[in-house]
Amino acid sequence: MKAILVSIDGLRADAVTSETTPNLVRLGEIGTRVVARTVMPCCTLPCHTSMFRGVDATRHGITTNTWQPMVRPINSIMDTLHNGDFRVGGFFNWGELRDLWAPGSVATSVFIRDSHRPEGDVRVYEAFMAAANDLDFAFVYFGHTDEAGHAAGWMSETYLGAAANADKLVGKIMADFPSAFLIVMSDHGGHDRTHGTELKEDMEIPFITNRPVPLPSPMMIYHTPAVIARELGIRPEREWEALA
Numbered sequence: 001m002k003a004i005l006v007s008i009d010g011l012r013a014d015a016v017t018s019e020t021t022p023n024l025v026r027l028g029e030i031g032t033r034v035v036a037r038t039v040m041p042c043c044t045l046p047c048h049t050s051m052f053r054g055v056d057a058t059r060h061g062i063t064t065n066t067w068q069p070m071v072r073p074i075n076s077i078m079d080t081l082h083n084g085d086f087r088v089g090g091f092f093n094w095g096e097l098r099d100l101w102a103p104g105s106v107a108t109s110v111f112i113r114d115s116h117r118p119e120g121d122v123r124v125y126e127a128f129m130a131a132a133n134d135l136d137f138a139f140v141y142f143g144h145t146d147e148a149g150h151a152a153g154w155m156s157e158t159y160l161g162a163a164a165n166a167d168k169l170v171g172k173i174m175a176d177f178p179s180a181f182l183i184v185m186s187d188h189g190g191h192d193r194t195h196g197t198e199l200k201e202d203m204e205i206p207f208i209t210n211r212p213v214p215l216p217s218p219m220m221i222y223h224t225p226a227v228i229a230r231e232l233g234i235r236p237e238r239e240w241e242a243l244a
């Protein structure tokens with residue numbers, strides 16, 4: 001395993017604390033931790049499309065949680081790595097993420113229909129671990145924190161419990177793959193029981209790596225593919241926003 005991208009859906013930047021997410025705090029102390037900004041509309045598929053395809057939503061045109069083929073397609077980090085002979089896998093419990101890459105780009109893709117409880121994220125982790133030895137790069141997505149935010153409110157006890165569960169899984173990944181480049185981030189934050197506004201509670205996301213890496217300021221969610229490409233020594237797509 002050369003690199004792992006973990007997305008904790010709906011994790012607010014200020015939910016990363018030593019009480020709730022001690023592993024994320026420790027990760028940031030080992031490597032780099034910044035508060036990054038996501039894109040509008042700050043909903044799951046538009047934001048993940050920016051995270052994977054390296055451009056703002058105004059360029060990729062995905063503005064809802066329903067995928068539409070892009071008028072001017074851009075390779076996602078998964079496609080680019082696949083074209084560079086990396087073996088790539090995706091593990092997730094929100095089905096709409098299946099369009100973050102071309103079907104032929106992944107050696108393994110596992111969708112677990114279970115994000116309504118913490119165990120759903122555990123099952124994603126287990127699916128990832130079952131396939132990890134065969135992969136160079138993995139995308140691991142934990143969807144329950146967002147679900148808990150919608151159900152009980154952002155920063156509620158239930159929400160923070162979901163974040164703590166995801167943090168435990170990150171702790172395992174840190175122990176399982178000490179030499180892989182690890183990024184842990186989210187797609188958007190949230191407030192009350194929703195997200196999608198320009199409030200900083202919605203727009204600010206954690207971006208944490210296990211290696212000290214230089215990052216643009218402000219770090220935007222669409223810089224993610226370029227950071228991964230630079231760390232893995234592959235050429236970024238021309239369309240991706242550069243790190244400058």
Ligand SMILES: [Zn+2]
Pocket residue numbers: 009010043044045146187188
């Ligand atoms: Zn989301």
